[in-house]
Amino acid sequence: MKTAPLQPEKPRTTADPVYAEACRRIAAVSNANTTRTYGSRIKGYLQWCRTVGIAPESAVADAVRDYLGSAPWSAATKITTAAALEALYDVMEGTWARTDNPAREARLQIQKEKNRFGGRQRKPTKLPSTLDVEEEQLLLAITQITPSQDLLARRPHQILRLLLWTGLRREEAANLTANDIRLLAEAPYLRVKQGKGGKERTVPLHLRLADELRDYSIVREDTLASAGYKSSETGALPYFCNTKGKTYDGSSIYRIAQRTLRKAGIDKWQMGPHVLRHTFATRQLQAGIPPAIVKLWMGHKDVSVLFKTYEHVTQCDSIVVPV
Structure with missing residues (x-):
């Protein structure tokens, strides 16, 4: 057998x-x-x-x-x-x-x-690409939000403006929920729960951005209510979701940033959304915000990362970072 x-x-x-x-x-x-x-x-x-x-x-x-x-x-x-x-x-x-x-x-x-055996040769360190004032205005102009726009038309513009004014990483913006954004009258802020390395942090909101997000939130709530969502459900949904409750992923945000920057005639479009993060950090340091505070807003592990990346702005050659 x-x-x-x-x-x-x-x-x-x-x-x-x-x-x-x-x-x-x-x-x-x-x-x-x-x-x-x-x-x-x-x-x-x-x-x-x-x-x-x-x-x-x-x-x-x-x-x-x-x-x-x-x-x-x-x-x-x-x-x-x-x-x-x-x-x-x-x-x-x-x-x-x-x-x-x-x-x-x-x-x-x-x-x-x-x-x-040497491994891969490291590329020489380059200064981070940032938008100059004129380029920043071009981006804000092309992403201008009008009252007639619906949620789907506002989403790509609003997320780029948020990245420019908060310095968030693209995945962090994609993972935001409505509950993470606190649009208080005097000190609005957002909370990043899924930051790099699993760290949480809070980032204050520019007052102009806070006003825009208040309008966006109203349109978002009305649109989701029309799609059948209860008001008790929308807070936990991704903030930049569509009518089906789905949000962008990091790759989608990268393509949106590249396409919009290129349309605005900005030659740094290859950098995608990270050029907005560099621009935010540079603006804060130029305005005199202490590096230790900017480090917290950016979600860097150590302030030495900030000094190394933005040394041309901080001019901290004489500062010794403790180990």
Whole structure:
């Protein structure tokens, strides 16, 4: 009697409890982009472990190195993948009862080899591109909002004006909800909940921007109410959502910024929305706002990042940043 041939085990999927738990824990301490990237690398590793018959909870450093060598990846991709696996073993340490991290050793070895052979040559540091006063006025003119515009017509213009006057990153603007924007009469501000590195911060609003957002909020509420949303639901929806409750992603905002800057005749359009962030920081420093305050508004990890990027504005060559 013939026996049925053995079927290979199916690779682990997103339903795998180990994968799901690791992503949940990483998401608790990381931003959306890091969680997405690390999740993809971890998923591939767990599938590989399943295929070759290795239990990931008992894998050693050699197994991690074998996985990193199983694909024709560049050194940079291997380092990113090893960092994702390092995070996997860190967050699962208690569950897997491990005190070592096999991915850390592999990552450090790859980093050492990359440095030994020179790696990729770093490009010389360039001054950040910013809009001059005339270019800023061109952008404000082309994104001017009129009372006759509906929500869909206002959205791309309003989000660019918000980026220019708050210095938010594009993903941070996309993730804003109506509850994050506090349009108080005297001190309006917005709250960034999903900043880089998972950090929260508050950013004060220019009074002119606050007035625009009040008008935008009224149009938004009326439009969403007509689409069937209750007033109790709209606060948690993305602030720049459409009538279906969907918002922009980072790539969409990048394309909107490039298209609008190019239409305005601004030759820095290739920079996309980041030129608006640089412009905001430069304007604040030129106005005499202390770098430590601008650092908080920008969401930088350390004030030294601000000094390094905007040294030509701060003129802080003589300042020593503590380590």
